[in-house]
Amino acid sequence: MDRAVIRLTSVTYSIRAQKLLGQNGIRSYIKRLSKNINAHGCGYGLEVERQDVQRAYGILSSSGIRVVEIV
Amino acid sequence: MIYFDNGATTYPKPKRVPKAVENAFYEYGANPGRSGHEMAMQTALKVYECRETAASLFHHTEVENVVFSLNCTHAINMALKGTLRWGDHVIISDLEHNSVLRPVHCMAQRGAITYSVATVQSDDDETVAAFESLIRPNTRMIACTHGSNVFGIRLPAEKIGALCRRHGLLFLLDAAQTAGIVDIDVDGWGVAFLCTAGHKSLYGPTGTGLLITPFGEALETIMEGGTGSYSAYYDMPPDMPDHLESGTVNTMGIVGLLEGMRFVEEKGVDALYRHEMEIMGLVYHALKSMPGVELYTPLVAGKSLPVLSFNVRGKSSEETTDLLSEKGFALRGGLHCAPLAHKKMGTINMGTARISVGAFNTKEQATRLCDEIKKISA
Numbered sequence: 001m002d003r004a005v006i007r008l009t010s011v012t013y014s015i016r017a018q019k020l021l022g023q024n025g026i027r028s029y030i031k032r033l034s035k036n037i038n039a040h041g042c043g044y045g046l047e048v049e050r051q052d053v054q055r056a057y058g059i060l061s062s063s064g065i066r067v068v069e070i071v
Numbered sequence: 072m073i074y075f076d077n078g079a080t081t082y083p084k085p086k087r088v089p090k091a092v093e094n095a096f097y098e099y100g101a102n103p104g105r106s107g108h109e110m111a112m113q114t115a116l117k118v119y120e121c122r123e124t125a126a127s128l129f130h131h132t133e134v135e136n137v138v139f140s141l142n143c144t145h146a147i148n149m150a151l152k153g154t155l156r157w158g159d160h161v162i163i164s165d166l167e168h169n170s171v172l173r174p175v176h177c178m179a180q181r182g183a184i185t186y187s188v189a190t191v192q193s194d195d196d197e198t199v200a201a202f203e204s205l206i207r208p209n210t211r212m213i214a215c216t217h218g219s220n221v222f223g224i225r226l227p228a229e230k231i232g233a234l235c236r237r238h239g240l241l242f243l244l245d246a247a248q249t250a251g252i253v254d255i256d257v258d259g260w261g262v263a264f265l266c267t268a269g270h271k272s273l274y275g276p277t278g279t280g281l282l283i284t285p286f287g288e289a290l291e292t293i294m295e296g297g298t299g300s301y302s303a304y305y306d307m308p309p310d311m312p313d314h315l316e317s318g319t320v321n322t323m324g325i326v327g328l329l330e331g332m333r334f335v336e337e338k339g340v341d342a343l344y345r346h347e348m349e350i351m352g353l354v355y356h357a358l359k360s361m362p363g364v365e366l367y368t369p370l371v372a373g374k375s376l377p378v379l380s381f382n383v384r385g386k387s388s389e390e391t392t393d394l395l396s397e398k399g400f401a402l403r404g405g406l407h408c409a410p411l412a413h414k415k416m417g418t419i420n421m422g423t424a425r426i427s428v429g430a431f432n433t434k435e436q437a438t439r440l441c442d443e444i445k446k447i448s449a
Contacts, residue, residue, distance in 0.1 A: 009310040010300040011104040012135050015119040030115075032107025041302030044104075066310065 007045040007068040014044040078427030095326040104299040121329040131257040143247040144170040146266035146282035153290030159211040166219040195227035214243035223378035232260035275328030347377035357441035363448030380423035388422035
């Protein structure tokens with residue numbers, strides 16, 4: 001399965017985002033991120049199926065949850 | 072020992088609290104928000120649950136705006152020192168605990184701010200008018216207690232919040248004595264900073280406190296350090312709650328606080344208040360009939376808090392509480408860290424003995440206490 005990771009600002013926002021996506025029928029997994037560690041440092045994000053990324057991004061953005069990047 | 076010192080910290084805690092804390096050492100022993108392994112994630116979820124419960128209990132919509140602190144004083148310091156700038160003016164009340172008075176006074180002594188003290192009146196509208204009369208062009212904030220830890224006098228927080236909205240002021244509410252027994256509506260009342268202890272009427276362990284604020288990202292930090300996020304940056308993360316939570320949080324305390332708040336939710340804030348006031352009422356009427364006992368405030372159902380100060384004529388407050396301690400009753404005497412309140416009530420020289428009721432006190436305990444006070448005061 002092709003997956004993408006939505007980097008969020010903290011573990012708190014990642015949990016909130018996971019609940020929000022779940023309410024909208026999108027399954028996601030909280031991941032500790034190591035990619036781009038030199039740019040952002042340690043952090044957390046949500047792994048989702050790539051086909052859900054745009055919709056997930058829209059839901060999070062409209063709920064005021066800041067997406068740092070999609071990797 | 073019969074415990075009537077719940078204003079200092081509640082005792083006992085509901086059994087589920089120490090049980091949850093003990094269990095946390097086994098199930099939630101990892102560091103939340105630092106690692107990606109299973110236990111770290113489960114611990115982070117548990118901490119989040121506590122934020123959610125606090126946000127719900129205090130009627131605030133954004134879970135990430137719930138910040139864990141060491142205690143109420145820590146939360147108040149974060150809010151005051153993170154918000155106030157050089158030249159700002161603050162209004163406090165004449166019933167403040169040192170948790171508000173000392174940081175405000177300290178900032179004033181350093182020349183950073185000025186402050187005024189509003190006189191709390193028996194009439195709520197007059198109290199609001201007293202605050203309003205002190206507003207200046209540079210007033211930035213009203214910072215006040217929701218209820219006196221010494222005399223049980225409750226301030227009209229909702230009306231003070233409305234006053235702040237009308238004048239564009241920030242409203243800091245010290246809810247150390249009310250959280251858990253008064254329904255506090257952060258969003259509805261326009262509270263900018265709700266500061267409270269976790270270990271009083273929320274029944275969590277000591278070493279826990281809460282700051283709930285929609286203005287957290289705008290605060291200057293008073294402490295910086297690791298957060299597990301944005302770790303390549305030298306600056307603190309801009310996002311809440313990490314912006315205000317440096318270093319590892321008190322996971323065990325937070326787990327206990329969660330159980331304490333669940334206890335409050337299940338019992339019901341109003342029901343807990345009614346229970347405690349029923350006991351306080353019994354004590355109040357008994358003490359009122361004793362000629363050797365001096366009371367300082369009326370007890371008004373629906374308005375007063377279950378906290379009552381008294382003195383036995385001819386004895387210092389500490390002598391009274393020492394005598395009661397010898398008979399197995401735990402009360403506090405002295406100034407209760409609230410010199411302003413004692414100046415207001417004329418008790419600054421002798422302090423007061425304080426009875427503060429909790430969820431586990433009974434009428435039978437109250438009757439035994441009153442019998443003992445009667446003997447001491449005869």
